[in-house]
Structure formats: C-alpha cells, structure tokens
Amino acid sequence: MVQSHLAFLPILIPLTGAMIALLLGRSRSLQAVWTLGTMLAALASSTWLLAVVWRSGQPVVFQSGGWAAPFGISVIGDLLAAVFVVMSQLVLATGVLYAIGSKDSVVRYPTFYPLYLMLATSLSGAILTGDLFNMYVFAELLVISGTVLTAASDDRYGTEAAYKYFYISLLASFFMLLAVGCLYVSYGTLNMADLARRIAADSGGQLLQPAIGFLMATFMVKSAVFPFHFWQPDFHTAAPTAVSAMLSSVVVKLGVYGFLRMTTLLFLPQAATIRSLLLALGVVGVVFGGLSAIGTHNAKRMLAYSTLAQVGFILVGIGWGTPLAIAAAIVFAFNHSLIKAGMLMLAGYVASRASVKSASFDVVTGLGRSIPAAGVLFFVGSLGLAGIPPTNGFISKMFLFRSGIDGAEFGSLALIGVGSILTLLYTMRAFQRIWWQDPPEGAKAKPVGDLLVAPFILIGLVLVLGLWAEPLVQVAADTSVWLGNPAGYIQAVMGG
Amino acid sequence: MELLTAIAIGVLFAIGVFQLLRRNIIRSAIGLIILANAVNLFLLSTGAYVSIEPAYVSDTTDILSDALPQALILTAIVISMGGTAFVLSMLYIISARYKTSDMDEVDGLKN
Numbered sequence: 001m002v003q004s005h006l007a008f009l010p011i012l013i014p015l016t017g018a019m020i021a022l023l024l025g026r027s028r029s030l031q032a033v034w035t036l037g038t039m040l041a042a043l044a045s046s047t048w049l050l051a052v053v054w055r056s057g058q059p060v061v062f063q064s065g066g067w068a069a070p071f072g073i074s075v076i077g078d079l080l081a082a083v084f085v086v087m088s089q090l091v092l093a094t095g096v097l098y099a100i101g102s103k104d105s106v107v108r109y110p111t112f113y114p115l116y117l118m119l120a121t122s123l124s125g126a127i128l129t130g131d132l133f134n135m136y137v138f139a140e141l142l143v144i145s146g147t148v149l150t151a152a153s154d155d156r157y158g159t160e161a162a163y164k165y166f167y168i169s170l171l172a173s174f175f176m177l178l179a180v181g182c183l184y185v186s187y188g189t190l191n192m193a194d195l196a197r198r199i200a201a202d203s204g205g206q207l208l209q210p211a212i213g214f215l216m217a218t219f220m221v222k223s224a225v226f227p228f229h230f231w232q233p234d235f236h237t238a239a240p241t242a243v244s245a246m247l248s249s250v251v252v253k254l255g256v257y258g259f260l261r262m263t264t265l266l267f268l269p270q271a272a273t274i275r276s277l278l279l280a281l282g283v284v285g286v287v288f289g290g291l292s293a294i295g296t297h298n299a300k301r302m303l304a305y306s307t308l309a310q311v312g313f314i315l316v317g318i319g320w321g322t323p324l325a326i327a328a329a330i331v332f333a334f335n336h337s338l339i340k341a342g343m344l345m346l347a348g349y350v351a352s353r354a355s356v357k358s359a360s361f362d363v364v365t366g367l368g369r370s371i372p373a374a375g376v377l378f379f380v381g382s383l384g385l386a387g388i389p390p391t392n393g394f395i396s397k398m399f400l401f402r403s404g405i406d407g408a409e410f411g412s413l414a415l416i417g418v419g420s421i422l423t424l425l426y427t428m429r430a431f432q433r434i435w436w437q438d439p440p441e442g443a444k445a446k447p448v449g450d451l452l453v454a455p456f457i458l459i460g461l462v463l464v465l466g467l468w469a470e471p472l473v474q475v476a477a478d479t480s481v482w483l484g485n486p487a488g489y490i491q492a493v494m495g496g
Numbered sequence: 497m498e499l500l501t502a503i504a505i506g507v508l509f510a511i512g513v514f515q516l517l518r519r520n521i522i523r524s525a526i527g528l529i530i531l532a533n534a535v536n537l538f539l540l541s542t543g544a545y546v547s548i549e550p551a552y553v554s555d556t557t558d559i560l561s562d563a564l565p566q567a568l569i570l571t572a573i574v575i576s577m578g579g580t581a582f583v584l585s586m587l588y589i590i591s592a593r594y595k596t597s598d599m600d601e602v603d604g605l606k607n
Contacts, residue, residue, distance in 0.1 A: 133568055140575050144582065151586060157604045159593075163586045164605070170528060170579050171516075174535045177572055181535075184565065185542040234605050 006052060007062040007077035009045035010085050010124040014038055018117035025110030032100045035113040039093040042120060046089045050082040054475060059492040061130075069494045070194045074130035076493055079479040080330070084127045084257050087334050088250040090461075091341045092120045094454040098345050099242035101451025103352055104154050106240045112152075118145040119246065126254055130493055132183065132190045136176045139222065139254065143169045146247055150239040154357060161238035165231045172221035179214035182207035193493035196265045196486055203269035212267055215258070216274065223255025225315065226285040229308050233292075236304035237359075241348025241450065244300065248307045249341040253333055256314050260326070263318060264483040271321070279319025283415045285312030290422030299347040299359040299430050303340065306385065306426065309419055310336045316416055317400050324403035327480035331472060332396040335465065339384040339393055342458030343427075345450075346378045350434060352449035361430075366439025374452060375435040377459045382427035384462045387420055392465035392472075399473065501541055508534035519599045521591065525583055532576040536569050 017038030024031040053060055059078035063069060077085075096116065099107045106112060122141035129135050143166065151162035184190055186205030187198045199208065217228070224232035236248045259278060263271045289309030296302045314336070317329030351359040354367055368375045380391060387397030397420065404413040465472060482488065512534050515527025543565030594602050 133571070137571060137575065140579070144578065147582070159586055159589050160602060160605050163583070163590060166579070166583060166586070167524075167528070170576075170583070171531075173575075173579075174531060177535050177539060180568065181539045181542045181565070184568075238605075 004052075004060050005062055006045070006049050007060040007075045007128060008064070010042055010049060010089065011075070011121055011128060013042040013045055014117045014120040014124070017042075018114045018121060021114045021117055022111070025114075028108060028110075031110070031113050032096070035117060036093070036096045036100065038117060039089065039096050039120060042124070043086070043089040043093050046082065046085040046124065049077045050079075050086050050475075053077055053079055053082045054478065059489065061492055070189050070191045073134050074191060074193070074493050075128050076130040076193075076489075077128055078489055078492070079475070079482045080257070080260060081127050083330060083334065083475060083479055084253060085124045087253070087337050088123045088127070089120065091250045091337050091458075092116075092123070092246060094341065094345075094457050095242050095246045097457070098245065098348075098450065098454035099240075101453055102240070102242055102348075103448065103450055104240050104242075106149070106152050106154055107242065109152060112149070115145045115149050116243070119149070119243075119251075123250065123254065127257055130192050132192060132195070133180050136173065136180060139176065139218075140173050142251065142254065143173070146239075146243070146251060149243045150235060150247075153238055153240045153243075155238040155240075157234075158238045161231075161234040165235040168221060168228075168231045172218045175214040175221075176218040179211045179218065182211035182214065186211070191493070192261065192266060193490040196268070197490050197494070199266065200268055200486075208267075208270075212262075212270055212274070215262060216277070219255040219258035219262070220281075221255075222258065223252050223311050223315075224308060225255065225311065226281050226288060226308070229285070229289075232308065233296075233301050233304040236307070236344075237298060237301045241300075241345060241351070244304075245341040245344040245348070248304055248344055249337040252307060252311055253337060256311065256318070256329075256333055259315065259318050260329070260483065263321065264326070265486045265489060268486065275319045275321045277319075278315045279412060282312040282315030282317075282319055283412050285309060285315065286416045286419035287312075287422075290419045290426070293426040294422060294429070296426075297361050299350065299361065299364065299434070300344065301359075302426055302430055303344050303347060306423065307340060309423065310340065310385070312419070313397075313400060313416060316412060317403065320404060320407050320409055320412075322403060322407050323477075323480045323484055324406055325400070326483060327473070327476040328396065328399040328403045330476040330479055331399050334472060334476075335384070335392040335396040335462075338458050338461050338465070339381055339391075342455045342462060343378070343381040343385065345455040345458065346374055346381060349374055349450045349452060349455060353445040355446070361433050365433050366437045367445045368435030369439060370445040372435075374455075375431070377452070377455055378431055378435070380459050380463060381455075382424075382431055384459075384466070385427050386424035388424075390466045391462050392469065393462070394466060395469040395473065498541075501537075505534055505537045505541065508537065520597050521587060521599050521602070522597050524599070525580075525587055528583065529580055532572075532580070536572055536576075539565050539569050539572065 062075040122138045126138035147162045147166045186207045221228045293305035317325045354363045384391035384393035387393040512531030543562035
C-alpha cells in the first residue's frame with residue numbers, strides 16, 4: 001500500500017480553485033484563465049496519480065484525518081479510479097476551453113466557472129472515495145452543480161429540463177440513502193472495502209437484496225440506462241454546449257463506474273445476477289437509443305440519444321463480465337467520452353452560427369458550407385462514434401466484439417452489431433443535412449460564433465488514440481486484472 | 497415501539513409517493529419533502545434500537561447507541577434542504593412562466 005496525499009489532489013485542486021474563482025468573479029477573463037489553469041493542474045495531478053499507480057502496481061490510499069480504514073473516510077486511487085479520473089479531468093479541461101471561446105451569455109455569469117469547478121470536484125470525489133456515504137454526498141454535489149448550470153442555460157427550456165432532471169435525481173439520491181441505511185444495518189460499515197469483505201464472508205444479510213436493488217436504481221438513473229433514461233435527452237439538449245458536452249460524456253460515466261464497482265468488488269456473491277440484468281438493459285439501450293437517435297430532428301438531441309446507445313455498449317461489456325470484456329468496457333468508456341464531448345461541441349459550434357441559437361435540423365440545414373473545418377472534424381467524430389478506422393471508436397468496438405466472440409455471446413453480439421449500423425446511419429444523416437444539403441433561401445452562417453479549439457483537440461485525440469491505441473488498451477487490460485483480484489484492493493485499504 | 501416506528505415510516509413513504517405522483521406540481525414538490533423525511537427516519541431507525549443510551553455521555557454503564565446514523569442524517573438533512581430550496585425556486589420560475597400548477601400544461605419541452 002502506498003499511503004499518500006496524491007490520491008486526494010484531484011479532489012482538492014478543483015475545490016480550492018472553485019473557492020478562489022468565486023473571489024475572482026469581478027474579472028471574467030481572469031476567472032476564465034484561473035479556471036483553465038486549475039483544470040490543467042487537476043489533470044496533471046490525476047495523470048501523475050495514474051502513472052504512480054500503474055508503475056508501482058499498488059493502489060494509492062489516503063486515510064483522511066489519519067483514521068484507520070473502517071473508521072475514517074478512505075480516498076482510494078486504484079487503477080480503475082485513476083483511469084476514470086484522468087478521463088473526466090481531460091474532457092473537463094477541454095470543456096473550459098470551449099466555454100472560454102463560447103458566445104453563450106451563460107458563461108458570463110460570475111458563478112459559471114466556480115460551478116463548473118464544483119462539477120469537476122464532485123466527479124473526481126465520487127470516483128476516488130472509498131466510502132459509500134461520501135459517494136452519495138459527492139454524487140449529490142454533482143447533480144446540483146450540473147442542474148444549476150443547465151437551469152441558467154441560454155436555451156428557453158433550460159429550467160424545465162433542469163427541474164425534470166433534478167426531481168428524478170433527488171429521488172435517485174433517496175434510493176442511495178436507503179441503500180446506505182440497509183447496508184449499515186446489515187453489516188455495520190460503509191467503507192466499501194470493509195463492506196466487500198463482510199459481504200463475501202456472509203452474503204445472508206437481511207437487507208442485502210433491497211440494498212442491491214436501491215443501488216442499481218441509483219446508478220441506472222445516473223447513467224440514464226434504458227427505463228430511467230427519459231430525463232436525459234431533454235436535459236442534455238437544453239444545457240449550454242460546454243456543459244452538455246460534459247454531462248453527456250463524463251458525468252454519465254459515474255453510473256458505469258458504480259456498476260463496475262458493484263460487480264467486481266461490493267456484491268461478488270450476487271454479481272452474476274446483476275450482470276445478466278445489465279446485459280439485457282444494455283442491449284435494449286443500444287437498439288432503443290439508436291432508433292430514437294434516427295427519429296430526432298435536432299443534432300444535440302440526436303447525440304444525447306446516442307449516449308443512451310453508447311452507454312448500452314459499455315453495459316453489455318460489463319454484463320459479459322469476462323476479464324477481456326471488462327477491459328473492453330473500460331476502453332469503450334474512455335474513448336466514448338472523448339468522441340461524444342467533441343461531437344456535442346461541434347453541434348454547439350454549428351448552432352452558435354445559426355440565425356436562431358438551436359441545433360435543430362430545420363435551422364442548421366446547409367449551414368456547413370461556410371465552415372468546412374468543422375465538417376471535417378464532425379466527419380472524423382462520426383467515424384469514431386460508428387467505430388470505423390482510423391479512430392479510437394474502431395479500437396473500442398473491435399475490442400468489445402472480440403471479447404464477445406471469445407465468450408461465445410452471439411445473440412447479444414448480433415443485436416449490438418445492428419446498433420452499430422444504426423450509429424453510422426444517424427451520424428451520416430446529420431453530416432449530410434448540415435454539410436451537404438443546399439441551405440434554404442436566405443439562410444447563411446453568422447461570421448462569428450464559438451471557437452473550434454476544444455473540439456479540434458478532442459477529435460485530434462480521437463485520431464491519435466485510434467492510431468496509437470497500445471497504452472490505453474494496456475492500462476485497461478491491467479485494470480481488468482486488478483478488478484479480478486478484489487482481495488488485493490481490500491488488503492490495500494484495510495491494511496494487514 | 498419498533499413496530500409503531502416501522503408503521504409510521506411506511507405510512508410516510510406511502511403519502512410521499514402518492515403526493516409525488518400528483519399532477520399538481522406544488523403537491524408533488526411537497527411529496528418530495530415528505531419522502532425526504534421518511535428516508536431520514538429510516539436512517540435513524542437503523543441505529544436506534546441497539547440501545548437507548550446516548551453516545552458520548554460519560555456516567556453510564558449501558559451499551560451506547562450508535563451515533564453514526566445520526567451524523568449521516570444530519571448531512572442528509574442539510575443536502576435535502578438545499579435540494580428542496582432549489583426545487584422550489586425552479587418551481588417558482590416555471591409556474592410564473594406558464595401561469596399554472598398543472599403539470600400537463602407545462603409542455604414547453606414537448607416540441
């Protein structure tokens with residue numbers, strides 16, 4: 001075990017940055033530069049954490065306040081948490097870049113950047129914490145900062161979408177609290193490593209089954225998994241572009257992270273049941289999300305439905321549950337975050353140049369003629385989303401399909417194959433509407449709009465990770481090996 | 497006493513869920529508040545019946561009751577208070593915009 005404050009830095013840096021950014025509210029440019037600096041520092045610290053964890057082969061554990069594991073709150077950077085934190089901070093840093101170049105009026109509010117940094121704090125906190133109640137607190141913080149940012153959106157219906165989402169996720173938080181209560185009364189602890197040890201020793205706790213159900217419901221709402229998805233398209237369409245790119249890419253990954261922890265650490269005796277449920281929901285999500293995305297008339301909404309399908313792919317990977325499939329799910333989650341954030345920023349970029357600020361196909365048809373650079377990026381992003389080389393989407397899809405063939409899961413494999421074809425259909429339709437069709441009479445792109453820097457970086461990374469996929473695949477494979485050994489995790493946290 | 501608490505919490509849950517599903521948005525917000533209290537009472541009951549002796553009182557020989565659920569509730573109360581305040585403020589904006597409290601008439605997102 002490596003005892004170090006390093007595991008705490010990805011939470012501490014954005015938190016401190018948010019407090020100071022609040023004080024800088026009078027000067028917008030200074031606040032923006034400060035926020036960018038903070039996010040880059042947080043990204044550097046989480047990359048450092050990943051490097052330390054990966055090279056030493058040991059989780060970095062920080063026992064806050066010096067209290068030993070089951071009594072204090074442990075902050076645990078194991079390989080899974082480190083990969084997810086690096087992914088989140090990377091995408092969140094590009095989100096700041098997009099916000100700086102954005103013409104939205106919401107980014108001019110003095111509290112926009114502090115709230116954005118709270119989003120980063122709570123996301124890394126929820127991933128790194130080793131305590132279930134602490135995770136609830138961070139998840140709630142995540143919901144509140146995301147909702148406030150959306151409620152203040154330029155979109156007319158931002159408040160309604162935010163209300164709908166907040167209502168549902170407040171209910172999800174109640175479910176999580178109920179799960180916390182059930183687990184505490186059955187096992188007398190909330191530390192995840194300690195809980196895992198006690199549940200493995202005695203899986204007959206009276207309230208264990210309800211606790212699993214409540215936690216499943218919580219993470220399904222967080223990830224917008226099929227029957228609990230209805231808030232997601234509205235919420236992700238109405239949010240300001242810089243925020244919706246984050247919500248639809250990294251914030252939905254919190255539920256994925258929760259599912260991975262549930263099936264590989266917390267509820268090992270029940271993991272097979274949870275996996276079969278996730279597999280079924282994932283397949284339904286892939287097909288349903290793809291069909292819904294084809295039926296939409298708005299580029300942002302199409303991408304929001306596409307998230308539903310892509311999260312479905314990840315759940316299918318977790319549902320298969322072989323080491324190879326879990327590695328594939330992690331690669332898929334990482335790559336999808338980059339692609340989806342880049343694509344949503346491009347949709348927002350196009351919308352910012354339309355006559356009315358909307359990504360609706362009626363408004364943006366033919367606008368692409370005067371912005372060919374964005375068209376190239378959107379095309380590459382579409383290839384990534386559909387899984388065509390030379391993008392990282394190809395790597396993740398190939399990895400996932402190979403793990404399915406190894407596990408001889410041909411039924412679900414055929415269904416998600418259909419889902420992949422749907423992806424190609426809807427992204428190419430959007431590309432054709434915006435960049436190929438003739439614009440209607442009198443419609444012209446505005447000369448000024450959002451900047452293309454952030455999507456350029458993200459789509460660049462999509463290409464780089466497609467051509468040089470070795471390190472990411474290697475990290476994911478190692479993570480999967482770690483997840484197959486929960487005893488190592490428990491020992492690192494509890495000591496002895 | 498345990499049975500009575502259990503029934504009370506169950507009834508609170510039932511009322512909360514019933515109110516939550518009403519069409520009137522103000523009633524459904526009240527349902528949310530009732531539900532929050534039901535969850536907090538449930539959390540309280542997880543630590544209540546080991547012993548009734550309060551923790552951190554020195555001159556006692558009995559088994560002390562568990563203080564952790566109370567600390568959890570304290571946190572949960574603060575969070576749900578903030579959440580409720582935010583829900584009500586959004587509710588205010590929405591009902592001012594649509595001049596109604598009927599959920600079916602708040603239809604801006606349908607298009």
